[in-house]
Amino acid sequence: MYKQVNLSDKIYYVGVNDRRTALFENMWPLDRGVSYNSYVIDDEKVAIIDTVEAGHFEKWIAKVRAILKGRKVDYLVVNHMEPDHSGAIRILTELYPDMEIVGNKKTLPMIEGYYGINSNFKEVKEGDSIDLGSNKLTFYTVPMVHWPESMVCMEESNNILFSSDAFGSFGTLDGGIFDDELDFEHYVDEMRRYYSNIVGKYGNPVQKALKKLGGLDIKMIAPSHGPIYRENIARMIDMYDQWSRYEGEEGVVVAYASMYGNTEEMAEVAARAVAEYGIKNVRVYDVSKTHISHIISDVFKYKGIILGSPTYSNELHPNMEAFVMKLQHLGVVNRYFGVLGSFTWAGASVKKLNAVGENLNWEAIAEAVEEKHALKEGKYDACWQLGKAMAEKLIAER
Incomplete structure (x- = not known):
């Protein structure tokens, strides 16, 4: 029937x-x-x-x-x-x-x-x-x-x-x-x-x-x-x-990969600064856990994006590499951009993430932050300043 x-x-x-x-x-x-x-x-x-x-x-x-x-x-x-x-x-x-x-x-x-x-x-x-x-x-x-x-x-x-x-x-x-x-x-x-x-x-x-x-x-x-x-x-x-038209709303996607929690900590610091300086729409994603389709959806929604990755065999973390390859394939433009990264003996992830932003013509809002080993006070402050700069950039558009 x-x-x-x-x-x-x-x-x-x-x-x-x-x-x-x-x-x-x-x-x-x-x-x-x-x-x-x-x-x-x-x-x-x-x-x-x-x-x-x-x-x-x-x-x-x-x-x-x-x-x-x-x-x-x-x-x-x-x-x-x-x-x-x-x-x-x-x-x-x-x-x-x-x-x-x-x-x-x-x-x-x-x-x-x-x-x-x-x-x-x-x-x-x-x-x-x-x-x-x-x-x-x-x-x-x-x-x-x-x-x-x-x-x-x-x-x-x-x-x-x-x-x-x-x-x-x-x-x-x-x-x-x-x-x-x-x-x-x-x-x-x-x-x-x-x-x-x-x-x-x-x-x-x-x-x-x-x-x-x-x-x-x-x-x-x-x-x-x-x-x-x-x-x-x-x-x-x-x-x-x-x-x-890739016209994002006020908000920030913080997407990171982390093997032992050091890059994750950097991402958390930046996200906290973004929120403390007045941006309510902040979405933090571990690219190794959340399927990239959900993260990409929010990248289309929000104007700001902060990417973080450890260096893995002189490359990006594989899951972050897959994510940014998809972003470049989609050709998302008109975004404000920040980069975080960590390494143990030789850094490469920050350079590669910066190249992603350059390829997509994203506007960098602050110097990239790269830490050797665990997060320490100097780079903690740099992560905070990166998050603050992102918030201020978005607020200036109101």
């Missing part, structure tokens, strides 16, 4: 929740699960907008069939080719062999490459439309948000934007599906973690997509993960605008 979920008179949500998968893309922890959102338009012609991850096909197709009641599917719109959205394409074509697969010129070769399907294609270009009866879909490409074939489609009668991975979020839909049915604030951190880790590298393409879609009269945003927005549309777009 299935009680249908309407976006409008003839448009339905047919998504599924995944509370079992531990890692998204085999990398990002899904502590609160994830939803795979799919939609059916049951008009004079039938269109399905994206499918779901293949392991959830049975749950999904049961919802589709409950709506269609034996009707055939005329179109499958493929907004995005990642397998968590396209995974059911092959079996769906077997169930509905006359169905046309709708995609752009970059989508269609991927369908053949992934699934060996090379017929019943309908290629759409920027601004093309498909009439379904009382509903009409118009297509817009949004390349590199976050794959080259990514596109969105607008249902013109109800002003619903089917946005694919754009405006998506980690987290299952626990009863509420629309944003006005649930605690929106509960999802904000997972929205940012999703954006920063999955889409975050592509700030410029996101900015171009926001400008392209900015002239549309959007009444609802229906993404491929997370809540459907009909109340917080402006806020969601504003958050995407802020994140894609």
Whole structure:
């Protein structure tokens, strides 16, 4: 049995929740699960907008069939080719062999490459439309948000934007599906973690997509993960605008690696100074314990970042090295930056962390602090002064 979920008179949500998968893309922890959102338009012609991850096909197709009641599917719109959205394409074509697969010129070769399907294609270009009866879909490409074939489609009668991975979020839909049915604030951190880790590298393409879609009269945003927005549309777009411009809020992320506690102590001193001089949003993370996706999410949120690492075999601590490599891959810019480090016989970590800031064009707020062996009074004061300088830099922007 299935009680249908309407976006409008003839448009339905047919998504599924995944509370079992531990890692998204085999990398990002899904502590609160994830939803795979799919939609059916049951008009004079039938269109399905994206499918779901293949392991959830049975749950999904049961919802589709409950709506269609034996009707055939005329179109499958493929907004995005990642397998968590396209995974059911092959079996769906077997169930509905006359169905046309709708995609752009970059989508269609991927369908053949992934699934060996090379017929019943309908290629759409920027601004093309498909009439379904009382509903009409118009297509817009949004390349590199976050794959080259990514596109969105607008249902013109109800002003619903089917946005694919754009405006998506980690987290299952626990009863509420629309944003006005649930605690929106509960999802904000997972929205940012999703954006920063999955889409975050592509700030410029996101900015171009926001400008392209900015002239549309959007009444609802229906993404491929997370809540459907009909109340917080402006806020969601504003958050995407802020994140894609790497515009941080007042606050500091202190991220460190430490083998024996010496670098950790340096990080604690700096964090205490940041707080004592007036910054309330301070987040301290041990990169060996907290998954980097959570730290990256806060790096996208806050303007200041202090990094600390011991020297390990003349390199950074391996977990810090992995973290800063990801930061450089994402290309996060417009940050204030401080560095701490310790060593036993030869120091290298401070130099390497400084190079990270230089590569990203971050603004150093004080001289880096490097201690040999355990933290002593002179370097304790230097760590304190580094934290103070970070706080003063942020406060000056108020």
